[in-house]
Amino acid sequence: MPLLPKTKLLIGYKLLGDTLFLFSLFFILALIADGLIPGIVTNHISFLKMIFVLSLNLIALQVVGHLAEIKIATIRQNKKTIITLIAIGTLLIFNSLLKLNLYLAFFILLLTLFSSYFLYKNIFLKEK
Amino acid sequence: MFDLTQEVPLEKKDLKTYRRIQVFLYLVALTLALFLFYLIAFPHKNFSFNFLLPSSNKNNISEPALKDGTNLTDGTLPGNTTLSLNTDISSDYSKAVFTLNLNSASIKSTTLSASIRRSYQAFMYDPGAPIGWRNGSLLKNDNAYYIVSASKLRKFSESATVLFLGYAENNFKEVPKSDLVYNEVGKDITAEESYPSDALFHIADNYYILDSGHLKKFVSDQAYLSKYDTSQALVKDPSFLGNYPATDDLAGFSDGTLIANADSVFIVNGDKILPIDNPQTFESKGYNWNDVLNVGEDEIAIYQKDKLFNIKSPHPNGTVFKAVEKSDFYLINSTQKHLLPSANIADSWLKKSAITVSAKNLDVYANCDLKNTFWHPSSYSCSLPLDQFALFPGFTFELNVKANSNIQIDSLNVDYQKNITKSNFKSFLLGLYNSIKVNYAPTS
Numbered sequence: 009m010p011l012l013p014k015t016k017l018l019i020g021y022k023l024l025g026d027t028l029f030l031f032s033l034f035f036i037l038a039l040i041a042d043g044l045i046p047g048i049v050t051n052h053i054s055f056l057k058m059i060f061v062l063s064l065n066l067i068a069l070q071v072v073g074h075l076a077e078i079k080i081a082t083i084r085q086n087k088k089t090i091i092t093l094i095a096i097g098t099l100l101i102f103n104s105l106l107k108l109n110l111y112l113a114f115f116i117l118l119l120t121l122f123s124s125y126f127l128y129k130n131i132f133l134k135e136k
Numbered sequence: 137m138f139d140l141t142q143e144v145p146l147e148k149k150d151l152k153t154y155r156r157i158q159v160f161l162y163l164v165a166l167t168l169a170l171f172l173f174y175l176i177a178f179p180h181k182n183f184s185f186n187f188l189l190p191s192s193n194k195n196n197i198s199e200p201a202l203k204d205g206t207n208l209t210d211g212t213l214p215g216n217t218t219l220s221l222n223t224d225i226s227s228d229y230s231k232a233v234f235t236l237n238l239n240s241a242s243i244k245s246t247t248l249s250a251s252i253r254r255s256y257q258a259f260m261y262d263p264g265a266p267i268g269w270r271n272g273s274l275l276k277n278d279n280a281y282y283i284v285s286a287s288k289l290r291k292f293s294e295s296a297t298v299l300f301l302g303y304a305e306n307n308f309k310e311v312p313k314s315d316l317v318y319n320e321v322g323k324d325i326t327a328e329e330s331y332p333s334d335a336l337f338h339i340a341d342n343y344y345i346l347d348s349g350h351l352k353k354f355v356s357d358q359a360y361l362s363k364y365d366t367s368q369a370l371v372k373d374p375s376f377l378g379n380y381p382a383t384d385d386l387a388g389f390s391d392g393t394l395i396a397n398a399d400s401v402f403i404v405n406g407d408k409i410l411p412i413d414n415p416q417t418f419e420s421k422g423y424n425w426n427d428v429l430n431v432g433e434d435e436i437a438i439y440q441k442d443k444l445f446n447i448k449s450p451h452p453n454g455t456v457f458k459a460v461e462k463s464d465f466y467l468i469n470s471t472q473k474h475l476l477p478s479a480n481i482a483d484s485w486l487k488k489s490a491i492t493v494s495a496k497n498l499d500v501y502a503n504c505d506l507k508n509t510f511w512h513p514s515s516y517s518c519s520l521p522l523d524q525f526a527l528f529p530g531f532t533f534e535l536n537v538k539a540n541s542n543i544q545i546d547s548l549n550v551d552y553q554k555n556i557t558k559s560n561f562k563s564f565l566l567g568l569y570n571s572i573k574v575n576y577a578p579t580s
Contacts (some may be wrong), residue, residue, distance in 0.1 A: 018150065019146065019150055019153060023161060027156055045568065046570045048568075048571075051179075078144055
């Protein structure tokens with residue numbers, strides 16, 4: 009028998025979805041801000057703490073979803089979101105390489121993008 | 137309305153509950169975001185010391201001590217004595233909230249007061265005796281000629297001795313008699329005795345100083361010039377080295393000289409060099425980039441690297457401060473501040489810019505009486521306004537605490553805060569702009 013009635017679990021699940029959105033938004037904004045001006049956010053909250061809270065939220069979401077017997081159909085990947093995330097990631101990586109020689113920075117950036125793509129292909133697309 | 141989990145439907149009643157909590161959640165998130173923005177735009181800087189755990193690495197105030205220098209590691213502050221502690225910060229704050237947590241057994245009716253002043257830590261050192269001319273100085277007054285040797289003022293017994301030793305008129309600096317009283321008087325120099333210690337020579341493109349009958353070569357011309365002028369050295373031919381053999385030891389730069397090698401800047405302190413941790417520390421300590429001498433590997437190799445010089449480090453020996461009010465100069469030596477009694481004497485110690493200070497500022501204090509806080513019966517706190525110190529040179533705040541009877545302190549805390557004002561917000565924006573400029577503007 010579940011600890012809480014299903015309706016409460018459903019409300020909890022929906023609220024955990026909201027907190028995940030808020031934490032993710034905060035994490036991305038913090039990543040961009042700290043990439044531009046190192047220390048502006050991490051002097052107050054470390055990325056380790058942010059990742060810890062995000063992970064806890066994800067675990068809680070999974071647990072509550074399981075308890076409430078929520079089955080979500082796999083959502084088709086949103087191309088726009090993926091392109092935006094790749095663009096932000098590329099800019100952040102390039103930003104961290106700014107002090108290097110420009111050609112070396114581009115070379116490392118391309119190498120990182122290729123490695124990430126092949127890693128993704130190996131891990132996520134293998135089953136397909 | 138905004139729903140991220142539309143695939144999880146709720147009944148009308150539950151949806152209402154969810155919406156209420158969701159609004160509350162987003163309001164809390166907004167409040168926390170605003171609070172974080174406040175912390176970023178109007179930052180706090182916290183310093184604390186726990187006398188119950190004196191060796192804890194969370195203590196970021198080093199060695200709270202009594203005003204006479206006695207360490208206070210157990211937290212017992214005798215009545216009517218002053219506890220003094222230094223905190224170093226690198227920007228301006230609006231106020232310092234000072235909190236003392238007393239041992240509950242020691243709480244009784246006692247009056248606690250705190251005061252704060254701002255300057256450079258080394259400039260707040262106790263004054264020592266005035267210091268006279270630097271060793272090796274050649275001076276004249278009323279046809280009497282002198283050399284400063286081993287800190288003593290030694291007179292050449294007669295003009296003929298001066299000529300006999302090879303000195304010329306232009307080697308000596310004319311000074312008033314009043315400037316000759318700050319070095320202990322040594323015995324006269326006679327022709328028979330020859331050159332005294334600290335005599336300076338220029339032999340085959342190298343500079344030497346006489347040290348215990350041996351010539352010590354300067355590691356470079358710029359090392360010599362960091363202490364002396366070219367006119368102070370007697371030109372000799374290499375055969376002179378036969379009379380006074382040269383030692384393997386090399387003479388280095390003047391204490392307090394700023395030297396740079398590769399991307400690092402160091403401060404010379406005796407036979408050691410202190411690496412400065414970052415440009416902010418360099419500038420917050422009042423140093424001038426134009427005073428940095430670029431040195432080669434051979435020049436830096438004669439020194440041992442000491443610990444990092446950071447915002448908390450006091451200026452080392454050899455630092456010269458110039459008080460703007462009366463153009464007084466002070467030399468730091470062995471944690472004392474020595475007056476250099478005249479501009480001429482200061483000139484013998486100073487071959488780069490002095491660090492500008494205000495002697496008057498040392499007497500400017502902000503005061504407050506500590507009151508019992510409502511949230512903790514053994515906690516006493518007060519707020520010290522810092523606006524009056526805004527333009528003062530130096531970023532060390534010396535905090536003094538006094539009680540009229542014996543108290544046992546468990547811990548103390550100083551929280552520097554910025555008020556929410558237009559000018560503080562402007563300075564935050566300026567700081568952001570400067571950070572972006574440092575990170576992204578191309579360096580010439």
